[in-house]
Amino acid sequence: MNLGIIGQAVGLFAVTNVDDILILALFFAQGAGHRGSTGQYLGFAAILVVAVAAALGATFLPEPVIPYLGLLPLALGLKAAWQAWKHRGEDGDDEDRTQAGGPTSMAVAAVTLANGGDNIGVYVPVFATAGVGGMSVYAVVFLILVAVWCSAGRFVATRPVIGTALARWGHVLLPVVLIAIGLLILVEGGAFGL
Known part of the structure; x- marks a missing residue:
């Protein structure tokens, strides 16, 4: 396996799932235990199925059009930045994302997919x-990292200082990363003559 693509997969997974650590921490704090891990795998597997199917469909696009797909993460990043700016100064309402008494695996999967x-x-x-071939490497690395993310969520659930920091800065980090990914895809692909 190419170590470069593995490193890219690790980085991509980390930046696109930084918000999930807080949600997982909340699930584990509510006593979800093993159900949180199972639900995270189910939800993330659904995300991968949709993304792979859409990517395979995108391979039928003419080669010059592919770099313009970078507009999607760019738009998502701008939307996330707008939401963060619009809701600045408001307290988070993360408890609404979970169910009292510990969520079921399907509840965790549904939240993972929706998020x-x-x-x-x-x-x-x-x-x-x-x-x-690259998609296969990404998928395998992502599925391995789901276990790491579940462990991190469990760790964060027991460390209030870390959970507070993620709650405070996660909404800022996500838009920055999405915008950077979108711009990188556009620039590397030569979209708009870049």
Whole structure:
């Protein structure tokens, strides 16, 4: 396996799932235990299926059009930045994302999938340009990293200082990363003569 693509997969997973650590931490704090991990895998597998299917469809696009897929994560990043700016100064309402008494695996999966729209938007152009072999590497690395993310969520659930920092800065980091990914895809692909 190419170590470069593995490193890219690790970085892409980390930046597109930074918001999931807080949500997972909340699930684990509510006593979800193993159900949180199972639900995260189910939800993330659904995200991968949608992204791979869309990317395979995108491979039928003419070669010069593919770099313009970078507009999708760019738009998602701008939308996330707008939401963060619009809601600045408001307290988070993360407790509404969870169910009292510990969520079921399906509840965790549903939240993961619902929260994964930005992931799909970023993964599709990356997968489309990576080809089938690259997509396979990304998928395997992502599925391994889901276990790491579940462990991190469990760790954060027991560390109030870390959870507070993520709650405070996660909404800023996500738009910056999405915008950077979108611009990188556009520039590397030569879109708009860049």
